Amino acid sequence: MKYKKVLGIAIAGAILAALPTAAFAETTQADAAASASSGFHPFKQILLDRAEALGIDTTGLSNEQIKAAIKQSLETGKLDRLQAAASKLGISTDGKTAEQLKTDIQAAVLAKLQAKAEKLGISTEGKTAKEIKEALKSAVTSKLQEKADKLGISTEGKSAKEIKDAIKAAELDKQKERAAKLGIQTDGLTAKQIHEAIKSALEQKKSDALNKRAEKLGISTEGKTQEQVLTEVEAALKAKWQAKADKNAAVE
Numbered sequence: 001m002k003y004k005k006v007l008g009i010a011i012a013g014a015i016l017a018a019l020p021t022a023a024f025a026e027t028t029q030a031d032a033a034a035s036a037s038s039g040f041h042p043f044k045q046i047l048l049d050r051a052e053a054l055g056i057d058t059t060g061l062s063n064e065q066i067k068a069a070i071k072q073s074l075e076t077g078k079l080d081r082l083q084a085a086a087s088k089l090g091i092s093t094d095g096k097t098a099e100q101l102k103t104d105i106q107a108a109v110l111a112k113l114q115a116k117a118e119k120l121g122i123s124t125e126g127k128t129a130k131e132i133k134e135a136l137k138s139a140v141t142s143k144l145q146e147k148a149d150k151l152g153i154s155t156e157g158k159s160a161k162e163i164k165d166a167i168k169a170a171e172l173d174k175q176k177e178r179a180a181k182l183g184i185q186t187d188g189l190t191a192k193q194i195h196e197a198i199k200s201a202l203e204q205k206k207s208d209a210l211n212k213r214a215e216k217l218g219i220s221t222e223g224k225t226q227e228q229v230l231t232e233v234e235a236a237l238k239a240k241w242q243a244k245a246d247k248n249a250a251v252e
Contacts, residue, residue: 082101089108113132114124182201217236
């Protein structure tokens, strides 16, 4: 009696466990039937979506024709990008294939990296472009760390970008201090604008000092450039010193 009861429970459990699977199978079969009857094919839709993104008209085209059109479009796009990159590097693109352009671009990039590395005293012999890039990155990071140390900036655990940003911030603070001493308002100004304002203020200060010197020597500055005023001041001073030397020689 007990055995029959256990067997009955086991059979009931098996039936319940089979229900979701059966339901899923029915749903899948129904979906497949609907897809077949509607003419919808997931692969075809993927092709259509990709073609649409590339601006390809797929009207009346078969799957193979759509695939060929997509391939052609991608190859054309690749060639266009390579031609643009080559032009930036001063490489002629006339009559060249994508592979030829790729080779020329790689050679040009390698040459630029080698030139940059040589300026930093880095040996490039036998090194690939990737290896030279790594060496340059390391050298740049070392220089940034040295600069940061001079500015009292801690570089521990910081990336090259973080160090660079910290250096920029420190230099900006120094520029602001210098600008304040010259009476320049820096609120809302960028680092470049502050630099230009400082440069302008220093040039004006230099101009004022030159004009004052010219005035003492009796030289008119009206309508004259700074170069003209400077030339006249130098000539007047030279004449003054010569006169003084002649006078001292006569006394002797």
